[in-house]
Amino acid sequence: MNHIKAFLIYDENGGSVNGSTNGDGLHNCENTLKYSGLTPQRFINVEFNSDSTYFTSVIGNNLKIYKTYPLKLMANSYLPETYIIFKSILLGRTNLIVLLLREEKQEPLSLKIPRKAKGYTVKIWDEHQHKIVWESTCEVLDFYVSSESYLILTTINHELLVYKFITADKDHSSAIIQIQIPNIKIRNDVAASVSRNLFTFSNAKIVGQVQVAKLPDMKSMSIFKAHKNNIRSLAISPNGEYLASCSERGTLIRIFKLYSGGAQNTIGNTNENYNKGSSNNELGTLLYEFRRGLEIADVYEIKWSPDSKKIACISDKCTLHIFQLPLLKKELMKRKKNVFLLTDMCNIKLSSTIPGDRCKIGWEYPQNDSIKNNSDTFYLIWHKSGLWQKFYIMKDYNDSKYEIVRENYKLL
Numbered sequence: 481m482n483h484i485k486a487f488l489i490y491d492e493n494g495g496s497v498n499g500s501t502n503g504d505g506l507h508n509c510e511n512t513l514k515y516s517g518l519t520p521q522r523f524i525n526v527e528f529n530s531d532s533t534y535f536t537s538v539i540g541n542n543l544k545i546y547k548t549y550p551l552k553l554m555a556n557s558y559l560p561e562t563y564i565i566f567k568s569i570l571l572g573r574t575n576l577i578v579l580l581l582r583e584e585k586q587e588p589l590s591l592k593i594p595r596k597a598k599g600y601t602v603k604i605w606d607e608h609q610h611k612i613v614w615e616s617t618c619e620v621l622d623f624y625v626s627s628e629s630y631l632i633l634t635t636i637n638h639e640l641l642v643y644k645f646i647t648a649d650k651d652h653s654s655a656i657i658q659i660q661i662p663n664i665k666i667r668n669d670v671a672a673s674v675s676r677n678l679f680t681f682s683n684a685k686i687v688g689q690v691q692v693a694k695l696p697d698m699k700s701m702s703i704f705k706a707h708k709n710n711i712r713s714l715a716i717s718p719n720g721e722y723l724a725s726c727s728e729r730g731t732l733i734r735i736f737k738l739y740s741g742g743a744q745n746t747i748g749n750t751n752e753n754y755n756k757g758s759s760n761n762e763l764g765t766l767l768y769e770f771r772r773g774l775e776i777a778d779v780y781e782i783k784w785s786p787d788s789k790k791i792a793c794i795s796d797k798c799t800l801h802i803f804q805l806p807l808l809k810k811e812l813m814k815r816k817k818n819v820f821l822l823t824d825m826c827n828i829k830l831s832s833t834i835p836g837d838r839c840k841i842g843w844e845y846p847q848n849d850s851i852k853n854n855s856d857t858f859y860l861i862w863h864k865s866g867l868w869q870k871f872y873i874m875k876d877y878n879d880s881k882y883e884i885v886r887e888n889y890k891l892l
Contacts, residue, residue, distance in 0.1 A: 503611035515710060520736035522866030522892065529570040531786075535861060536577060537892065538565040542576065544892075545570060545603065548842060548859055551868055551890060555607055566600060569625050571645075571736040575608040576654075578631065580623055592834045599636040604656075614656055616641075630695050631656070632670070638684065641663045644696055649701055661698040673723070675716035678738065682711040688712065690725065692738065692763060704764030706734060713779050722767070722805075724784065724791055730777035733793060737765040769821045770803045776788060783841040786855045789827075792841045794860070800884065802873060828875060828884040830860075837864040866892040 482661040485855035490500040523537040534554070537544045541563045545555040559565065559581075567580035579599045584594035599619025606613045616633060620640070622630040631643040665684045679698065683689035693700055715724045716738065723736045770791075772779070784791055787886040791803045803826040840880040843855035856873040875881070 494812065517647065517668060521864045523861075523863045525566070525567045525726070526840045526861040526863055527567065528568045528840060528842040528861075530572055530625075531845045532843070532859070534570050534573065535569050535840070535842060537866075538567040538568050538579075539863070540564060545577070546892070547596050551869065553892075557605070557607065557610060558821075559605070559612075567622070568605075571624075571625065575606055577605045577607060578623060578625060579603045579605055580620070592764075598867070602631075602633055603710055622670075622672075624672055624674045626677070626695060627676055628677070628785055630674070630677075631670075632674060632679060634666055634670055638668070639666050640681075640698065642665060642696055642698060657697040659698075661860075664693075664698060669710070671725075673714040673716045675718065676719055676720045678716055680714050680716060680738075682714070686692055686725065690723070690764070692723075692737075693816055702763035704736070706736065707732075708731070713782050715782040715791075717784045718786055720787040721788060722784075724781050725780050726793075728781065730779040730795055731772055731774065733770040733782065733791065734764075734766060735768040735770070735805070737767055738763060765773070770801075771821055771823050772801055773797065780838050781841050783843060783858075785843045785858075786845045790808075792843070792858055794830075794839060796836075797821065798826055798830045800830055800871075802882070802884065826882040826884050828871075828886075833855040834862075834864040837862050839863065861892075 487890055498555060505662040509521070514823055521539070522854045523539050526535055526537045528535045528548070533548055535546050535548055541561055542551060543555075543557045543558045543559065546552065547554055558582075558807065559579075560602070562583050563581050564584065565579055565581045566787075569578045570576075571578065571845045580602055582600055599621065602616040602623050603612045603618055604614040605611075605718060616634075618642075619636045622634050629645055629747050630643070633641040633643070635641060640661065642661050643656050645660055646655045646657060650805050650809045667682060667684045670684075672679065672683050674680075674695075677695045679693045679695055680823060681691055681693075683691050683703065686705075687710055688705055690706045691700060692702040702779070711727055712728045712730060713726050713727060717724070721737070723738050724733055726733050727734065772793060772795070773780040775797065777797045779793060779795045782793050789805050793801045793803065803822070806822065828847045837845045839862045842857070843860070844855050846855055861867070862869075862870070868890045869886060871886050873882055874885050876883060
């Protein structure tokens, strides 16, 4: 059992509690952004924390923590020179950051990083002490964090490992313990999502199948067919009721039922056909299909809004789509077998500053932490260009249509 110190490092106003590096560290964008072919990549990876109030960026052995809005650089740390960081996630607003890295001799970073060449190590960095306080004992491919309580690792041996953070109230010390789970095999290119006490991932044996497991023991709750092709992305809604998925084709976004009331122990249909005819209380029931586009696309991310009513989707077509669940719960319970193909509520064509650039989406959470309040504001952080953008959804009351408006942007 490993003991580490976890405590609040940032206050609600974005101030630094422990004296981390504070500063602007930003560049104003007065004119249209221009880049030469020799411009280096700004970040290897960017990740928002659980409520999108902060995000971390990594390049080489450099780790930065930003406050999302108002945009501010909160910490700028350099790990040992032998570390190359590929992914980082801030645990809530604490001093702990989970890192996916390799320890090797550094060489010049190219714009294309081979993510799956070999395994990585997962380490936890303490920003307050400026040191590594925990590390995995095996090589891994990726990691997932659930509400700062569970840490899930996918290993190069096609296995899952689950760890739990246990915090003592008196001294705020945390223990990281490994949870014993059944032997579950996964794919190297597994698509997965974790939220609260649910973990969903693409099945290793059957193409297009999704498996739903309950944390911490990874007890299987449902296995159902989601797509005919390999699954590219999965996203559990913040309330844990829905699962959004898309395949490698990227033309359709499907919404499935996950959990509502007493349905948490229901076993879904494992047949090849989608569960269109099953009860709406059953896990794996197909509720909606959204049309992203007709052309095949690489979907970078699917991100739910805080109220679990809207989905933001971005792909290599550089078009950002916003989809909205069309029905209320009472109307949903009346539905039987019909699943309609729906389109987005609005979209916007984005100007690509660097070819092949990727981005992360972060929705702004309501100030009073009430998920009943709609959030129509979201942010994009681009990896290569280091561009931060703020958008909001606006309704045109003359024709009852919605549009996406860019409010602000800066270079990090």
